[in-house]
Amino acid sequence: xxxxxxxxxxxxxxxxxxxxxxxxxxxxxxxxxxxxxxxxxxxxxxxxxxxxxxxxxxxxxxxxxxxxxxxxxxxxxxxxxxxxxxxxxxxxxxxxxxxxxxxxxx
Amino acid sequence: xxxxxxxxxxxxxxxxxxxxxxxxxxxxxxxxxxxxxxxxxxxxxxxxxxxxxxxxxxxxxxxxxxxxxxxxxxxxxxxxxxxxxxxxxxxxxxxxxxxxxxxxxxxxxxxxxxxxxxxxxxxxxxxxxxxxxxxxxxxxxxxxxxxxxxxxxxxxxxxxxxxxxxxxxxxxxxxxxxxxxxxxxxxxxxxxxxxxxxxxxxxxxxxxxxxxxxxxxxxxxxxxxxxxxxxxxxxxxxxxxxxxxxxxxxxxxxxxxxxxxxxxxxxxxxxxxxxxxxxxxxxxxxxxxxxxxxxxxxxxxxxxxxxxxxxxxxxxxxxxxxxxxxxxxxxxxxxxxxxxxxxxxxxxxxxxxxxxxxxxxxxxxxxxxxxxxxxxxxxxxxxxxxxxxxxxxxxxxxxxxxxxxxxxxxxxxxxxxxxxxxxxxxxxxxxxxxxxxxxxxxxxxxxxxx
Numbered sequence: 044x045x046x047x048x049x050x051x052x053x054x055x056x057x058x059x060x061x062x063x064x065x066x067x068x069x070x071x072x073x074x075x076x077x078x079x080x081x082x083x084x085x086x087x088x089x090x091x092x093x094x095x096x097x098x099x100x101x102x103x104x105x106x107x108x109x110x111x112x113x114x115x116x117x118x119x120x121x122x123x124x125x126x127x128x129x130x131x132x133x134x135x136x137x138x139x140x141x142x143x144x145x146x147x148x149x
Numbered sequence: 150x151x152x153x154x155x156x157x158x159x160x161x162x163x164x165x166x167x168x169x170x171x172x173x174x175x176x177x178x179x180x181x182x183x184x185x186x187x188x189x190x191x192x193x194x195x196x197x198x199x200x201x202x203x204x205x206x207x208x209x210x211x212x213x214x215x216x217x218x219x220x221x222x223x224x225x226x227x228x229x230x231x232x233x234x235x236x237x238x239x240x241x242x243x244x245x246x247x248x249x250x251x252x253x254x255x256x257x258x259x260x261x262x263x264x265x266x267x268x269x270x271x272x273x274x275x276x277x278x279x280x281x282x283x284x285x286x287x288x289x290x291x292x293x294x295x296x297x298x299x300x301x302x303x304x305x306x307x308x309x310x311x312x313x314x315x316x317x318x319x320x321x322x323x324x325x326x327x328x329x330x331x332x333x334x335x336x337x338x339x340x341x342x343x344x345x346x347x348x349x350x351x352x353x354x355x356x357x358x359x360x361x362x363x364x365x366x367x368x369x370x371x372x373x374x375x376x377x378x379x380x381x382x383x384x385x386x387x388x389x390x391x392x393x394x395x396x397x398x399x400x401x402x403x404x405x406x407x408x409x410x411x412x413x414x415x416x417x418x419x420x421x422x423x424x425x426x427x428x429x430x431x432x433x434x435x436x437x438x439x440x441x442x443x444x445x446x447x448x449x450x451x452x453x454x455x456x457x458x459x460x461x462x463x464x465x466x467x468x469x470x471x472x473x474x475x476x477x478x479x480x481x482x483x484x485x486x487x488x489x490x491x492x493x494x495x496x497x498x499x500x501x502x503x504x505x506x507x508x509x510x511x512x513x514x515x516x517x518x519x520x521x522x523x524x525x526x527x528x529x530x531x532x533x534x535x536x537x538x539x540x541x542x543x544x545x546x547x548x549x550x551x552x553x554x555x556x557x558x559x560x561x562x563x564x565x566x567x568x569x570x571x572x573x574x575x576x577x578x579x580x581x582x583x584x585x586x587x588x589x590x591x592x593x594x595x596x597x598x599x
Contacts, residue, residue: 050290054203089279
């Protein structure tokens with residue numbers, strides 16, 4: 044997948060590629076990218092909003108606002124702005140099937 | 150009795166650790182980053198192709214020195230460093246940590262908090278959409294990742310970071326459509342005089358950077374709204390100093406009005422707070438040495454928003470206070486204290502030059518999302534004032550403003566102004582949101598079985 048991403052790379056084009064999955068799609072990023080950079084280089088958002096119609100794509104990028112927590116297919120969530128992308132990661136914008144969706148049903 | 154915990158490995162935490170090690174202690178240092186440096190001297194995950202000069206500009210030597218000092222302390226095993234680790238809670242001399250080793254507890258005798266600061270943000274209609282970020286985010290994206298947040302960016306807010314980020318983005322090849330400063334030129338000139346007296350070269354450098362922005366830069370603007378479509382920002386609508394409507398097309402917006410001290414852990418550690426009219430926010434109380442509560446010391450922007458150079462001094466000063474309180478000999482602090490006083494004069498003038506636009510919060514339309522975590526409108530918050538009175542914590546309980554993911558870090562100052570405006574009273578009388586643990590989201594499983 045390589046749609047037009049939200050972020051634009053201005054430097055360090057030479058880092059080696061990393062392949063990961065986001066919402067089931069094979070996605071390519073670069074080693075040293077944070078998860079948020081990796082996703083937003085080819086996508087527009089990280090997750091649906093908890094409370095409104097809009098999507099979310101992070102806010103502070105310094106681990107303070109907690110906007111960018113997304114899911115791993117294996118269950119635990121991670122904070123996308125402070126976590127490095129690793130080859131083979133399987134990430135999702137929504138809770139894995141079987142998780143009670145507390146945020147949506149509140 | 151020598152278990153000292155330092156939270157934060159930015160300039161303040163690094164210098165505090167160095168000072169303790171020089172006195173023969175072996176402090177434990179916790180930081181959320183992979184490598185020391187803090188936000189200001191943040192490092193990339195992998196070795197960067199860019200030079201320090203490219204990454205940190207005029208501050209490159211300072212950044213390299215801070216990195217080198219700390220890397221040496223770790224390599225020589227003089228400190229125990231828990232990287233990528235968050236402090237979740239502090240209670241009765243025990244820190245609850247969460248990091249790569251899972252959940253661990255650490256009992257400390259003395260605590261030095263060097264938790265830094267975050268952007269201070271003013272909500273405006275449309276800010277909840279994807280593609281709206283903080284100015285700090287724009288800088289971090291560029292510095293630590295080499296990316297721009299969008300293809301056409303508008304930067305808005307006030308303060309030195311506004312100009313600096315714009316210049317850095319343009320230099321790196323990013324496209325900045327407009328730089329919108331809510332500070333009128335007259336306050337900038339008035340405050341600028343005091344800035345120039347305290348730090349002439351820094352002030353001159355800032356003025357030259359600003360001049361380089363040319364017609365992109367606008368002073369004294371009023372920000373009306375961010376227009377968005379299904380994917381994100383389309384334009385930022387604003388008014389110039391003459392009140393004429395303007396709009397700047399964009400696909401990303403970065404907002405920031407100076408900084409807000411990160412004080413969550415100081416609050417949990419029992420430090421008391423006072424309203425600071427110069428910085429227009431609640432700040433923790435401490436003496437000149439950083440003593441803030443029994444065996445609790447504060448250093449850097451988490452205590453006083455004086456910037457990175459001051460943070461290095463404050464880190465040394467707080468560690469020295471800690472050593473003196475332990476009955477250990479400590480070095481002379483006069484040069485650091487003098488430097489802090491000079492930098493405080495500069496910072497106060499800076500605040501006057503680029504003020505927090507409190508009136509903007511009071512004038513927000515009722516349907517503006519005020520708390521972006523929970524999607525609560527300014528009108529919903531105003532409605533609580535009639536029910537429970539103008540008090541921040543009661544308003545939080547009723548409206549959920551400040552109860553979401555960020556725990557009010559980004560909305561509480563604006564929210565307090567909204568409450569104060571509704572009740573027609575000074576913001577300092579609205580009160581301060583009490584911090585609750587956990588300071589960061591934590592899985593329940595991490596603390597089960599304790």
